[in-house]
Amino acid sequence: MxxxxxxxxxxxxxxxxxxxxxxAFAGGALSVALASTAxxxxxxxxxxxxxxxxLYGGAVVNATRAAKLWFHRQGRTRVHHVGFVAIHVQPFVLAWAVPGFTWTAAAAIYASVLVAALAVTAVPLPLRRPAAFAATALALVWTTAMVAVPGVLAWVAPLLLIKLLLAHLLPEEAAG
Structure with missing residues (x-):
């Protein structure tokens, strides 16, 4: 491979x-440039x-046809999809390494994404797309308005939600 x-x-x-x-490279460079000002x-x-x-690269990767066909291939279950979401512990890594990014903020962001993923994967497949957008909209407001993170890292929760809920959890649809 x-x-x-x-x-x-x-x-x-x-x-x-x-x-x-x-x-991925552009987002990494942009984020480091922004963070270096702090x-x-x-x-x-x-x-x-x-x-x-x-996160930047993964938001695009998970939206590709190739990734959708791979992650939603025969035999993949809700456990696989929620498990993929659960292994994304980046908020805790940031809390460990970045002053001002608290463990409370990390837990709130992580829990928001995981609860949203559980909700999205609980609905029937025909409702998965609107459910993912609903969960993302609600979690975006919660994580950006109610969870305090350093301003230079305000992109973390939105990108995590886009990468995992809108890109990863939604299967490829047939071209119409």
């Missing part, structure tokens, strides 16, 4: 790879770079 197949999905096209990696320590900037690369 190639690196592109591992990081995107088997069968990823050149265009999907360019968009995914381009967005006088954060070097370890925090490295962690932010890695998290940003994953």
């Amino acid at each position: 190639t690196l592109t197949e591992r990081l995107i999905a088997p069968g990823a096209t050149r265009g999907e790879a360019v968009l995914s990696f381009g967005t 006088g954060l320590p070097p370890l925090a900037l490295v962690v932010i770079a890695v998290v940003a690369f994953d």
Whole structure:
């Protein structure tokens, strides 16, 4: 399996790879540039770079046809999808490394995403898309208005929600 197949999905096209990696690198650079204005320590900037690369790139990767076909292939269940969401512990990594990103904020963001994923995967497949948008809209308001994080990291919760609820949990639809 190639690196592109591992990081995107088997069968990823050149265009999907360019968009995914381009967005990951651009988002990482943008986020580090923004965070560097806050006088954060070097370890925090490295962690932010890695998290940003994953979240920006992952939002695009999970929206690709190749990834949707791979993650929603025969035999994949709700447990697989919610498990994928559950392993995204980036808010806790940020709380560990970034001054001002509290453990409480990390827990609130993580719980919001996980509860939303459980709700989305609990509805019948024909309702999954509108349920994902509803859950994302509600969780976006909660995580951006009610959960305090450093301003230079205000992108974390929205990108995590986009990557996991709107991109990952929604299967590929047939072209109409």
